Amino acid sequence: xxxxxxxxxxxxxxxxxxxxxxxxxxxxxxxxxxxxxxxxxxxxxxxxxxxxxxxxxxxxxxxxxxxxxxxxxxxxxxxxxxxxxxxxxxxxxxxxxxxxxxxxxxxxxxxxxxxxxxxxxxxxxxxxxxxxxxxxxxxxxxxxxxxxxxxxxxxxxxxxxxxxxxxxxxxxxxxxxxxxxxxxxxxxxxxxxxxxxxxxxxxxxxxxxxxxxxxxxxxxxxxxxxxxxxxxxxxxxxxxxxxxxxxxxxxxxxxxxxxxxxxxxxxxxxxxxxxxxxxxxxxxxxx
Amino acid sequence: xxxxxxxxxxxxxxxxxxxxxxxxxxxxxxxxxxxxxxxxxxxxxxxxxxxxxxxxxxxxxxxxxxxxxxxxxxxxxxxxxxxxxxxxxxxxxxxxxxxxxxxxxxxxxxxxxxxxxxxxxxxxxxxxxxxxxxxxxxxxxxxxxxxxxxxxxxxxxxxxxxxxxxxxxxxxxxxxxxxxxxxxxxxxxxxxxxxxxxxxxxxxxxxxxxxxxxxxxxxxxxxxxxxxxxxxxxxxxxxxxxxxxxxxxxxxxxxxxxxxxxxxxxxxxxxxxxxxxxxxxxxxxxxxxxxxxxxxxxxxxxxxxxxxxxxxxxxxxxxxxxxxxxxxxxxxxxxxxxxxxxxxxxxxxxxxxxxxxxxxx
Amino acid sequence: xxxxxxxxxxxxxxxxxxxxxxxxxxxxxxxxxxxxxxxxxxxxxxxxxxxxxxxxxxxxxxxxxxxxxxxxxxxxxxxxxxxxxxxxxxxxxxxxxxxxxxxxxxxxxxxxxxxxxxxxxxxxx
Numbered sequence: 001x002x003x004x005x006x007x008x009x010x011x012x013x014x015x016x017x018x019x020x021x022x023x024x025x026x027x028x029x030x031x032x033x034x035x036x037x038x039x040x041x042x043x044x045x046x047x048x049x050x051x052x053x054x055x056x057x058x059x060x061x062x063x064x065x066x067x068x069x070x071x072x073x074x075x076x077x078x079x080x081x082x083x084x085x086x087x088x089x090x091x092x093x094x095x096x097x098x099x100x101x102x103x104x105x106x107x108x109x110x111x112x113x114x115x116x117x118x119x120x121x122x123x124x125x126x127x128x129x130x131x132x133x134x135x136x137x138x139x140x141x142x143x144x145x146x147x148x149x150x151x152x153x154x155x156x157x158x159x160x161x162x163x164x165x166x167x168x169x170x171x172x173x174x175x176x177x178x179x180x181x182x183x184x185x186x187x188x189x190x191x192x193x194x195x196x197x198x199x200x201x202x203x204x205x206x207x208x209x210x211x212x213x214x215x216x217x218x219x220x221x222x223x224x225x226x227x228x229x230x231x232x233x234x235x236x237x238x239x240x241x242x243x244x245x246x247x248x249x250x251x252x253x254x255x256x257x258x259x260x261x262x263x264x265x266x267x268x269x270x271x272x273x274x275x276x277x278x279x280x281x282x283x284x285x286x287x
Numbered sequence: 288x289x290x291x292x293x294x295x296x297x298x299x300x301x302x303x304x305x306x307x308x309x310x311x312x313x314x315x316x317x318x319x320x321x322x323x324x325x326x327x328x329x330x331x332x333x334x335x336x337x338x339x340x341x342x343x344x345x346x347x348x349x350x351x352x353x354x355x356x357x358x359x360x361x362x363x364x365x366x367x368x369x370x371x372x373x374x375x376x377x378x379x380x381x382x383x384x385x386x387x388x389x390x391x392x393x394x395x396x397x398x399x400x401x402x403x404x405x406x407x408x409x410x411x412x413x414x415x416x417x418x419x420x421x422x423x424x425x426x427x428x429x430x431x432x433x434x435x436x437x438x439x440x441x442x443x444x445x446x447x448x449x450x451x452x453x454x455x456x457x458x459x460x461x462x463x464x465x466x467x468x469x470x471x472x473x474x475x476x477x478x479x480x481x482x483x484x485x486x487x488x489x490x491x492x493x494x495x496x497x498x499x500x501x502x503x504x505x506x507x508x509x510x511x512x513x514x515x516x517x518x519x520x521x522x523x524x525x526x527x528x529x530x531x532x533x534x535x536x537x538x539x540x541x542x543x544x545x546x547x548x549x550x551x552x553x554x555x556x557x558x559x560x561x562x563x564x565x566x567x568x569x570x571x572x573x574x575x576x577x578x579x580x581x582x583x584x585x586x587x588x589x590x591x592x593x594x595x596x597x598x599x600x601x602x603x604x605x606x607x608x609x610x611x612x613x614x615x616x617x618x619x620x621x622x623x624x625x626x627x628x629x630x631x632x633x634x635x636x637x638x639x640x641x642x643x644x645x646x647x648x
Numbered sequence: 649x650x651x652x653x654x655x656x657x658x659x660x661x662x663x664x665x666x667x668x669x670x671x672x673x674x675x676x677x678x679x680x681x682x683x684x685x686x687x688x689x690x691x692x693x694x695x696x697x698x699x700x701x702x703x704x705x706x707x708x709x710x711x712x713x714x715x716x717x718x719x720x721x722x723x724x725x726x727x728x729x730x731x732x733x734x735x736x737x738x739x740x741x742x743x744x745x746x747x748x749x750x751x752x753x754x755x756x757x758x759x760x761x762x763x764x765x766x767x768x769x770x771x772x773x
């Protein structure tokens with residue numbers, strides 16, 4: 001065995017454990033902060049762990065066996081995309097692996113008869129269609145700046161990416177709002193809010209341990225996108241941390257000051273606003 | 288032919304806690320047809336009202352509905368009072384007005400919270416419910432119950448509000464009004480809320496008349512119909528005018544209700560200022576109701592009508608209730624046809640502020 | 649969106665409006681209708697409360713000298729408190745926890761001149 005294998009294994013294990021703990025605590029902080037913004041006491045920070053443990057202890061009830069497969073696929077690819085990002089692999093490949101996770105979730109929603117889950121799956125596809133082009137453009141922008149598609153090349157770049165890609169960063173904020181399932185972009189399902197016209201949206205027919213898997217998968221997805229945003233100030237991780245904290249609080253703030261919107265409006269914002277901003281930035285780099 | 292999906296909206300649905308079922312026939316996300324299914328909470332209360340004596344009925348009638356409980360009791364008591372020819376004392380009339388407006392306030396707060404929730408506006412929902420708690424506290428302090436007031440009685444009211452408690456009540460309501468000042472601009476001017484409600488679910492004046500809309504739904508379509516102008520309780524002695532909007536869309540219905548909340552604060556203050564002295568209840572002695580009558584009051588949701596037939600004995604022959612939500616279901620179906628699924632909850636269902644437990648009794 | 653921003657910031661800085669419920673509880677207002685209690689010491693078993701009770705929650709038996717309340721039926725309207733000629737029934741502001749247990753007040757035998765021969769008892773069944 002070569003030493004590279006051992007170091008990769010160590011990074012993988014650390015990422016999985018760290019992602020799980022960080023994801024749970026971040027969700028807890030999210031819920032606590034949201035509660036305080038709504039003048040409530042809110043749950044303890046560790047509440048998401050309690051929730052997952054409780055869900056895990058429940059009887060496994062599934063509408064069909066495929067649900068479990070899709071849920072596990074979603075978790076696996078969410079974890080894989082985060083691990084590969086930390087390992088500094090090819091960004092485009094990482095993006096498609098994370099898209100795989102989303103597709104598994106959509107298939108999970110479609111695999112049941114419930115009209116709520118099916119309509120939410122349609123909406124989830126629209127969400128993917130809204131967010132992914134922005135992410136691809138962001139990666140093209142990163143390539144144009146660093147001359148390399150790998151994530152590992154970014155920290156070695158002398159200047160922070162944010163200096164060259166400010167509009168791409170703004171566009172990414174929209175895409176990440178969609179991915180974190182926050183208002184006004186939570187059309188297929190909400191992060192921690194069961195009340196909407198589609199009941200629980202794409203999660204409607206998942207229950208017990210299967211739902212716990214989805215929950216944990218969402219934590220990894222969230223951490224993945226935050227780390228991805230962190231690349232914008234990769235040379236200095238302290239400033240990157242500050243950037244991420246303020247981004248996270250901004251997303252929570254927007255979640256709390258706006259209503260949910262319709263999917264047609266979401267497409268308009270993501271394509272005209274998000275892709276427009278990113279494309280202008282990328283075109284400017286070409287010139 | 289495009290594929291049709293049938294979504295059972297309710298009877299268990301997180302957006303709307305009451306058991307209203309709407310079978311929505313969808314093409315993509317557009318509603319082609321909506322079929323209401325009623326009867327999930329039918330409890331046979333009209334029949335039960337014929338079994339109990341007419342004084343006990345007040346307690347039964349109050350439990351027809353949780354939100355507008357006081358209005359039902361008020362309507363029923365007014366009906367019986369007119370049958371036995373009893374004139375309630377002035378102080379009771381004013382107290383009834385205060386409680387009726389408190390009921391309207393807490394109902395409209397509840398509706399505003401549910402609307403915000405249906406729009407996915409969680410923080411506004413929480414804020415509205417925080418403010419509603421002040422109203423609930425006032426209700427508990429003055430009547431002894433949070434939802435079921437139990438304060439209306441044939442011949443007056445069951446308990447008086449002493450003057451110092453009245454002063455405290457007004458101070459608390461001032462606080463609630465200030466908190467409403469923070470919310471009203473959000474619901475009336477916030478971009479996402481306005482975009483999602485304006486020009487949607489339109490009911491024109493002619494349609495509202497034809498479909499038999501009542502209450503805020505009718506008023507938002509330009510029909511100045513408010514039963515309070517009949518002058519029952521103390522409304523004849525207070526200054527107010529029905530709030531009317533012309534647009535007839537969901538946003539207009541929001542505007543009407545928010546303005547009505549301010550109107551209720553104003554009416555309570557007016558009533559407290561002009562509160563006459565004297566006793567608050569008259570004994571019924573051995574009077575028994577005879578004959579038949581129709582009574583109408585303005586509920587938070589619109590016109591409430593009671594038909595009471597008595598035969599000179601303790602038990603009534605018939606008590607028939609027509610609730611405003613029942614009248615507003617045809618306009619609801621009109622709004623639903625052609626609506627987007629995302630707008631079903633917020634724009635259509637909640638804009639008529641349905642109360643299913645009154646409808647089905 | 650900015651209309652709500654001020655509120656959100658104000659909320660974040662203010663102390664939360666909610667309580668940690670089972671640990672911290674609000675005292676009910678003095679006039680709240682919480683639950684009723686009967687003091688069997690002065691009850692004369694006249695049955696007025698039974699006759700007036702709207703949901704038929706009270707059953708009084710003169711022979712057995714018992715007064716039974718079914719808390720599951722009771723709507724805490726306070727009618728019995730109003731009609732009791734001896735003011736034996738009192739309204740308390742605290743809510744009683746939901747229960748299926750019926751409360752039976754038994755007054756022991758007396759010698760007809762107000763002296764009790766057996767002690768009274770409150771039984772929950």
